[in-house]
Amino acid sequence: SLLVLCGRSPPLRVSLFPRVLLGELEAHQDAWPFLLPVDQRSVPGYRKVIRRPMDLSTIRGRVSSNQYPDTEAFLSDLALVLDNCERFNEDRSEIGRAGLRLRSFLERRWAQLLQQS
Ligand SMILES: Oc1ccc2c(c1)N[C@H](O)CC2
Numbered sequence: 001s002l003l004v005l006c007g008r009s010p011p012l013r014v015s016l017f018p019r020v021l022l023g024e025l026e027a028h029q030d031a032w033p034f035l036l037p038v039d040q041r042s043v044p045g046y047r048k049v050i051r052r053p054m055d056l057s058t059i060r061g062r063v064s065s066n067q068y069p070d071t072e073a074f075l076s077d078l079a080l081v082l083d084n085c086e087r088f089n090e091d092r093s094e095i096g097r098a099g100l101r102l103r104s105f106l107e108r109r110w111a112q113l114l115q116q117s
Contacts, residue, residue, distance in 0.1 A: 010071075014117045018074045021109060022063060025078070026056055028105060030098040034081050049088055054080040078106060 009015070025031055037055045040047040059077050061067075068074040085099035 011117070017110075017113045017117070018063060018068070018071060021078075021106070021113065022056070022060060024109060025102065025106060026060070028102060030101045030105070031056060033085065033095045033098055034102065046088065050084045052080055052084070054084060056081065075110070082106070 026035065034056050036057050038046055038050070038053055040053070046053075054077050059074070059081070062077070063074065068077075082099050082103045085095065089096035089099065091097070091100060
């Protein structure tokens with residue numbers, strides 16, 4: 001059909017960029033605070049302060065089951081992980097600094113991947 005001719009869906013390699021980026025984030029030395037959901041019962045105040053918890057294992061599950069309708073929804077969940085971190089942690093704390101470093105990596109690496117598209 002005409003839609004096919006217009007090339008509506010991104011080329012295969014571009015559609016793999018989220019999986020490439022997520023794999024590198026999961027392996028990053030500063031990812032340790034973000035790998036699994038925060039145990040809200042053991043962290044006073046977390047449930048009240050952070051209304052939309054998010055972590056890399058939850059994102060991995062959504063990527064693996066094709067739950068993201070588009071790349072923007074994937075990037076939005078990644079941003080939520082780091083926004084939650086900035087909200088709950090002082091910038092000068094161990095976890096706060098890890099979050100700022102991981103966000104810097106994410107932004108630089110995503111821009112690099114887009115240059116390949
Ligand atoms: O001191 C603590 C203890 C637990 C956590 C944090 C800091 N920050 C994380 O964002 C959430 C979990």
